[in-house]
Amino acid sequence: xxxxTQTPRHLVMGMTNKKSLKCEQHLGHNAMYxxxxxxxxxxELMFVYSLEERVENNSVPSRFSPECPNSSHLxxxxxxxxxxxxxxxxxxxxxxxxxxxxxxLTFGAGSRLTVL
Amino acid sequence: xxSLEQPSEVTAVEGAIVQINCTYQTSxxxxxxxxxxxxxxxxxxxSYNALDGLEETGRFSSFLSRSDSYGYLLLQELQMKDSAxxxxxxxxxxxxxxxxxxxxxxxx
Numbered sequence: 001x002x003x004x005t006q007t008p009r010h011l012v013m014g015m016t017n018k019k020s021l022k023c024e025q026h027l028g029h030n031a032m033y034x035x036x037x038x039x040x041x042x043x044e045l046m047f048v049y050s051l052e053e054r055v056e057n058n059s060v061p062s063r064f065s066p067e068c069p070n071s072s073h074l075x076x077x078x079x080x081x082x083x084x085x086x087x088x089x090x091x092x093x094x095x096x097x098x099x100x101x102x103x104x105l106t107f108g109a110g111s112r113l114t115v116l
Numbered sequence: 117x118x119s120l121e122q123p124s125e126v127t128a129v130e131g132a133i134v135q136i137n138c139t140y141q142t143s144x145x146x147x148x149x150x151x152x153x154x155x156x157x158x159x160x161x162x163s164y165n166a167l168d169g170l171e172e173t174g175r176f177s178s179f180l181s182r183s184d185s186y187g188y189l190l191l192q193e194l195q196m197k198d199s200a201x202x203x204x205x206x207x208x209x210x211x212x213x214x215x216x217x218x219x220x221x222x223x224x
Contacts, residue, residue, distance in 0.1 A: 004158070031210070042120070043159070043203065043214040056211055090158070102149060102164035103207050109158045 003027065006091050006108035013081065014116050021076040021111045023091030030095060032074040033105065034066060037088040049074060081115045088112050120204055120215035127221045128194055136189045136218045138204035145206040148180050148187045153217070154200045162202075163189065194222050 004025045013019050025032065034046040048056035049068040063085075065077040074091055092105040120140045128134040138148070147166040151159040165171050165180035165187060177190040189202055199222045205212040 033211070035214075040124070040216065042216040043205075045211055045213065048211050050210060102147060102161075102166070103210070103212065104149075104161045104164070105151075105159075105212060107158040107160070109156075 004091055004093055004106050004108035006089075006111050008111060009109065010112045010114075012114045012116065013078065015081060015083070017081075018077070018079045020078065021089055021091075021113075023074040023076075023108055025072055025074075025091075025093040025106070027093055027106060028095075029093035029106070030071050031093060032068060032071075033092040033094075034074065034076055035090040035092065035107075037090055037110070043090065046076075078113070081113075083115050086113055086115045120206065120213065122202075122204060122215040122218045124216070125219045125221070127223065129223050130194055130196060132194050133190065133192050134194060134220065136191075136202050136204075136220065138187045138189070138215055140185050140187075140204075140206060140215075142206055142208075142213065145208050147207045148178070149205045149207060149212060150176075150178050150189045151203045151205065151214075152200050153203065159203060164207075191220075196222050196224070198222050 007022045031050045036044045045058045046060045047066045052068050063080050067075040088110040090110045092107045094105050122138050149164045150162040152162050153159040163178035170179050175192045180187040201217040201219050203214050203217045205214040
């Protein structure tokens with residue numbers, strides 16, 4: 001496996017379900033991100049983890065709960081979601097370093113979530 | 117607040133040149149990046165401008181003018197495979213803030 005892998009690729013859940021999205025990176029990066037992508041809207045930053053510590057929570061509702069057990073894995077736990085939470089959830093990683101160049105994000109292919 | 121504006125759609129023909137503009141309202145950022153996303157795929161990094169001016173990477177070039185709060189992505193010798201969505205993003209130090217994306221359709 002190379003790059004950033006997200007599972008599952010597709011998920012359908014009811015509003016009372018609990019599910020989790022998983023992201024794994026094999027690039028040796030030390031920063032990981034969750035983004036939400038809805039149709040015709042910008043990618044919305046949700047959470048940032050650097051060196052396994054959460055450094056950004058972009059006013060995300062508590063029904064989304066991230067977890068970063070180590071530098072290679074990132075989870076997004078989902079609970080009591082709403083239909084408007086249906087979207088593509090993208091995970092990304094990067095090498096967080098002294099500002100000598102571009103902060104290049106490597107994205108996974110995303111998990112397509114549908115909330116009924 | 118901070119926002120980035122891009123045209124929602126652009127259409128061009130194979131072999132042509134197309135420019136995708138990005139205007140932004142934000143302060144204090146390290147640089148402007150461009151990403152490409154094919155339908156159903158992951159966004160992939162294309163180009164980055166830390167300084168004003170033009171950066172060239174093969175058929176793709178990117179430009180930044182901080183004084184004008186403006187940048188663009190220039191695609192030359194368009195190919196059918198260039199049909200995709202293109203996103204500009206400002207690097208705010210540890211996080212990228214994205215525009216809503218421009219869907220480019222390349223016609224034969």
